[in-house]
Amino acid sequence: MATAAPKPFPARQAITFIAPRGGYFQMDFRELWLYRELLYFLVWRDVKVRYKQTVIGAAWAILQPFLTMVVFTLFFGRLARIPSGGLPYPIFYYSALLPWIYFSTALQTATNTMVDHQNVITKVYFPRLFLPLSAVVSGLVDFCVSFLFLIAMIVYYRIHPGPAVLLLPLFVLLEILTALGAGLWLSGLNALYRDVRYVMPFLIQFWLFASPVAYPSSLVPQRWRWLYGLNPMVGVIEGFRWSLTGHGQAPGKMMLLSAAVVVVILVSGVIYFQKIEGTIADFV
Amino acid sequence: MQRGYLRDAIGNWFHRRAKPQAARNTSREFWALRNVDLEVPHGEVLGVIGRNGAGKTTLLKILSRITRPTSGSAIVRGRIGSLLEVGTGFHPELTGRENTFLSGAILGMGRREIARKFGEIVAFAEIEKFIDMPVKHYSSGMFVRLAFAVAAHLEPDILLVDEVLAVGDIAFQRKCLGKMGDVSRTGRTILFVSHNMGAIGQLCQRCLLLHDGRVTDDGPPSRVIGEYLKACAVGNGSDAKNWDRTGSGRARIVSIEIMDGECQPCSTISMGREMRLRIAGEAEHADLEFSLAVQFVSAAGVPVLYLYDQFRNFRPGTGNRFLIELRIPNLLLMPGLYYLHVWIGRAGMEHYDYVKNAVSFDVIQGDEIPITMPMTQELGLVYRPLEAEQLL
Numbered sequence: 199m200a201t202a203a204p205k206p207f208p209a210r211q212a213i214t215f216i217a218p219r220g221g222y223f224q225m226d227f228r229e230l231w232l233y234r235e236l237l238y239f240l241v242w243r244d245v246k247v248r249y250k251q252t253v254i255g256a257a258w259a260i261l262q263p264f265l266t267m268v269v270f271t272l273f274f275g276r277l278a279r280i281p282s283g284g285l286p287y288p289i290f291y292y293s294a295l296l297p298w299i300y301f302s303t304a305l306q307t308a309t310n311t312m313v314d315h316q317n318v319i320t321k322v323y324f325p326r327l328f329l330p331l332s333a334v335v336s337g338l339v340d341f342c343v344s345f346l347f348l349i350a351m352i353v354y355y356r357i358h359p360g361p362a363v364l365l366l367p368l369f370v371l372l373e374i375l376t377a378l379g380a381g382l383w384l385s386g387l388n389a390l391y392r393d394v395r396y397v398m399p400f401l402i403q404f405w406l407f408a409s410p411v412a413y414p415s416s417l418v419p420q421r422w423r424w425l426y427g428l429n430p431m432v433g434v435i436e437g438f439r440w441s442l443t444g445h446g447q448a449p450g451k452m453m454l455l456s457a458a459v460v461v462v463i464l465v466s467g468v469i470y471f472q473k474i475e476g477t478i479a480d481f482v
Numbered sequence: 483m484q485r486g487y488l489r490d491a492i493g494n495w496f497h498r499r500a501k502p503q504a505a506r507n508t509s510r511e512f513w514a515l516r517n518v519d520l521e522v523p524h525g526e527v528l529g530v531i532g533r534n535g536a537g538k539t540t541l542l543k544i545l546s547r548i549t550r551p552t553s554g555s556a557i558v559r560g561r562i563g564s565l566l567e568v569g570t571g572f573h574p575e576l577t578g579r580e581n582t583f584l585s586g587a588i589l590g591m592g593r594r595e596i597a598r599k600f601g602e603i604v605a606f607a608e609i610e611k612f613i614d615m616p617v618k619h620y621s622s623g624m625f626v627r628l629a630f631a632v633a634a635h636l637e638p639d640i641l642l643v644d645e646v647l648a649v650g651d652i653a654f655q656r657k658c659l660g661k662m663g664d665v666s667r668t669g670r671t672i673l674f675v676s677h678n679m680g681a682i683g684q685l686c687q688r689c690l691l692l693h694d695g696r697v698t699d700d701g702p703p704s705r706v707i708g709e710y711l712k713a714c715a716v717g718n719g720s721d722a723k724n725w726d727r728t729g730s731g732r733a734r735i736v737s738i739e740i741m742d743g744e745c746q747p748c749s750t751i752s753m754g755r756e757m758r759l760r761i762a763g764e765a766e767h768a769d770l771e772f773s774l775a776v777q778f779v780s781a782a783g784v785p786v787l788y789l790y791d792q793f794r795n796f797r798p799g800t801g802n803r804f805l806i807e808l809r810i811p812n813l814l815l816m817p818g819l820y821y822l823h824v825w826i827g828r829a830g831m832e833h834y835d836y837v838k839n840a841v842s843f844d845v846i847q848g849d850e851i852p853i854t855m856p857m858t859q860e861l862g863l864v865y866r867p868l869e870a871e872q873l874l
Contacts, residue, residue, distance in 0.1 A: 214562070216547060217555040239587040247575050321570045322588060323547035323562075393487050476550030479543065 219476055225468065226325075233325050240332035244307075245339050259343035263295040270295070274412045283414060285445045289355050293439045294411040296344055297369070301377050301431060302402050304337035308381025309398055312389040316482035326475040327468075330381040334374060341370075352442065362441040362448075369437040376430045376460050382467030386474045389482045410435050414446055427452035430460045514540040515551075515695045524559075527662075527672045529686035529703055531679070531710050536692040538675040542642045545673065560639025560671075561590065565661075570633075574618035578609060578628055581617055585632045599635045607631035634661050640671045659685070677781035677819050679707050679844075680858040726838045733765035733772055733798070733826055733834035740843050751813050752848025753857070753865065759808040761824060763835070765798040772796055772826045772834055774806060779839075781819040786863045792829050814865045816857055817847045 249255045267288055274280045275287035282290040308330040312319065315329055352359065388394040406412075409431040418426045426432055433449060433456025440446045515537045522528050530538050543549045545556060546564045571588040572581045582603055586596040596603075604613055607627040609620075617625060643662060659681055666672055666685065676682050682689060682703055689706040691699035699709045727735075742748050743756030751757045759776065773795055778787035789808065798804045821842045827833040847857050852867065 212559075212561060214547070214558040215555065216544060216551065216558065218551055218553050233590075235593050236587045238593075239584050243573060243576065243580075243584050246580065247573060250575050318571050318588060320548060322564065322590075324588060324590065391487055393489055479549045 219473065224472065225327075230325055230327070233328065236324055237328045237332055237335070240328055241336045244332060244336035248336075248340075256343050259340035260347045263292060263299050263344050264347065266295050266299070267292045270412055280413050281417070283416070283445045285443055286355050289351050289357065289443065290439070290445075291411075292348055292351060293442050294435050296341065296348055297373050297435050297438045298406065298409065298411045298431070299344070300337050300341040301373050301434070302406070303340070304334045304374075304377040305381055305384065306398060306402065307333040307337065308377065309384040309388050309394070311381075312385045312478060313395075313482055316389075319482055320479045326478060327382075327471065330385045330471075331378065334378045334381055337377070338374070348442070357443055359442050360444050362444065364441075365449075366438070366441045369434050369441060372430065372437075372457060372460055373434040375464050376434065379460060379464035379467040382471040383463070386471050386478070389478050390474065405429070405431065408432075410439075410446075415452075416447060423452060424455065427455040428459055430456040430463070432456055513695050515544070515554075518554075518692075518695070518697055520690065520697065520700065522671055522673070524671055525669045526688060527666045527674065527686045529682035529689040529706075530673060530675045530692060531677070531682060531689060531707065532692035537695040538692055539644055540695075541692070542644050542673065542675055546642050558640065561636075562640045562642060563589065563633070563636040563638025564642040564644075565633055570629075572617060572625070572629060575616055577616055578604075578613040578620070582613075582628065582632055585629065586636075589633060589636050591636060603628075603631045603635050606634070638670070640673070641665050642673050644675045679710075680818060680856075680860075683707060684858075725840060727835060729827065729833040729835040731835060732832070733763060733770055735761060735763040735824055735826060735835050735837055735840070737762045738822065738824060738837075738840050740841060749842070750844045750846050752846055752850055753817065754812050754814060754850030755848065757810045757813045759810075759822075760805060761808070762803070762805045763826065764801075764803045765834075766802070768798050768802055770798060770802075770834075771828070773829060775825040776808065777823040777825075778815065779821045779823060780859065780863055781821070782859075784863065786815060786820065812850075813845065814851075814867075815845045816859045816861065816863055816865055817845050818859050819844050 252258050254261065270291040271287040275282065275291070311329040311333045312326070319326065384394065384398070408426075408429050415423075415426065415432060415436050433453040436447055437449045437453060440448055518537075518541065530541060532538050540549075542564070544551050545558065546562055571585045573584065576584065579600075582600065583593065583596050587593070591599075604610055607624070607630070609624050609628055612620065612624065617628070620628070641662065662672060662674065662685060672685075674682065674686060686703045689699075689701065689703040690697055691706050691710050699706045737760075739747055739760040739762075740749060740751070741758040741760060742751065743758070745758065761774065765772070773790070773792060775788070775790040777785055777789075779785050789810075796804060796806060819842055821839045823836070823838045824840050825833065825836045827836070847853075851857075851865065857865065
């Protein structure tokens with residue numbers, strides 16, 4: 199076989215060092231940056247596939263919280279007469295369901311992401327972090343679509359959000375980080391243990407009742423508030439509702455507690471995920 | 483390794499707390515690779531051979547960073563690309579165009595790079611007309627062509643190829659090999675894992691023999707391949723304990739032996755020589771009638787030869803045991819490694835025992851056939867002597 203003379207060794211060439219994991223935290227930010235377009239493509243694919251597969255497409259993003267809102271308004275509002283602090287029930291529920299549905303969907307998608315991509319994980323390398331991350335990011339598209347409907351409702355009910363609305367992005371960020379932190383933990387556990395899948399519906403349901411979606415957090419007795427605040431979604435949902443409508447509790451100590459818990463979940467989630475990502479291909 | 487159950491993990495955790503020492507020693511250590519120390523210079527084509535489970539795939543998985551080593555390190559200079567499996571990351575709902583970008587990004591290409599090569603990729607795959615159609619409507623041939631085109635245009639500095647994992651028809655396998663030849667001519671480094679000794683000998687400048695995770699030989703392909711075939715002859719893998727078998731088990735195959743025309747056990751047969759197979763087994767009771775089928779499969783997974791007679795029934799002999807000898811007077815398979823699948827059962831009623839990859843053997847080109855040039859599976863999997871008469 200006629201072989202051409204080998205090229206001289208290229209001067210500028212990426213050097214990869216392959217070694218066992220050392221240390222607890224070794225996130226390679228440079229690599230994440232190099233692969234940034236992959237994150238874009240993963241999110242783009244998720245969104246594209248979702249809107250291609252469902253016939254009603256974008257309407258689904260509004261229908262799901264809307265129909266849940268109708269059910270909650272009828273049963274928790276009209277029948278159980280849960281106090282909404284003078285806020286019309288539809289907007290009381292919709293403004294809580296919006297962050298909740300984003301969170302529960304993102305968490306479930308992120309949890310399944312490693313298992314769903316097992317044929318990719320076992321065949322090619324890329325930063326595995328992008329799988330749960332893309333699940334959390336792509337959920338934001340639905341969130342934005344259903345947010346438009348919330349704006350319409352705010353106009354309809356003649357609610358005038360105060361300057362507190364400027365804090366809204368903060369609550370959105372907090373819930374993204376919560377979904378990501380919990381998603382990192384659960385996607386790793388789900389890849390290692392197959393019964394995590396069966397625990398998820400229960401976990402989501404439990405989490406829903408432990409968050410002020412169907413009721414205001416003022417119903418929780420004062421002396422249990424600290425325990426209640428350990429659930430980061432308490433701060434997120436209560437803050438979300440408060441910043442848009444001015445009703446409910448202004449973020450205080452409970453909010454700080456929630457934020458601290460989010461940091462713990464996220465940092466431990468990243469550490470755990472990095473611990474298992476190197477060998478995950480052998481397990482899924 | 484496999485996914486476990488959380489409940490077991492929690493159970494084990496409590497168990498371990500209770501009995502700290504005992505539980506920890508139960509898991510036996512197993513090293514897929516051990517003390518592998520090698521340097522591959524820029525532009526070299528390195529073949530890696532060895533039996534199944536020798537650690538070849540693990541080596542590629544570590545180098546491609548799919549899995550991280552427990553200990554040891556490697557330094558890789560340049561972009562790594564792999565032809566482990568094509569179609570990685572394809573989504574059936576998306577169009578060919580969308581999948582090209584997605585799969586390219588997963589393989590490590592940037593958006594601009596894919597856009598630049600897009601025309602070339604589509605032309606290579608010959609699917610211009612269908613590029614905006616969801617790939618779920620593609621034929622399997624179109625799918626593989628597009629998937630391969632994306633992978634082949636990655637232009638890595640180092641290419642990893644695992645033939646064992648490469649699926650697809652023979653045309654696709656050949657395309658893989660052809661692409662490897664092209665890549666090697668441009669002075670890139672290739673690591674090539676294969677059972678196809680012909681391809682290793684043809685493409686590689688150097689060859690590595692792995693055995694139980696260790697490098698047992700490293701040198702010119704001709705010598706290393708010879709070493710490997712010698713090692714194979716010692717025991718040709720007919721260890722019934724590790725068989726991949728299915729069936730009711732009312733009759734079971736116990737051993738399969740490959741022999742030459744003189745009834746000497748062997749694991750290499752020269753083309754054109756006689757081959758005998760002795761299949762021994764036992765049945766539930768003496769009245770259990772069964773028929774027997776043997777399938778020859780090439781190393782690339784292509785079924786080549788099928789031996790069967792539906793109306794030829796066997797019955798167990800004394801002690802409900804049986805021993806059957808099959809003869810192939812002149813074996814005319816092309817040189818290479820072949821596996822045997824053996825089936826016993828009642829046609830259309832019951833599978834008693836079906837053993838896949840029960841034994842393997844090598845066909846080599848001896849001096850029985852009237853050809854001196856090297857024969858390869860590229861030419862065909864089965865050979866027939868030319869029987870011709872000149873009429874004009």
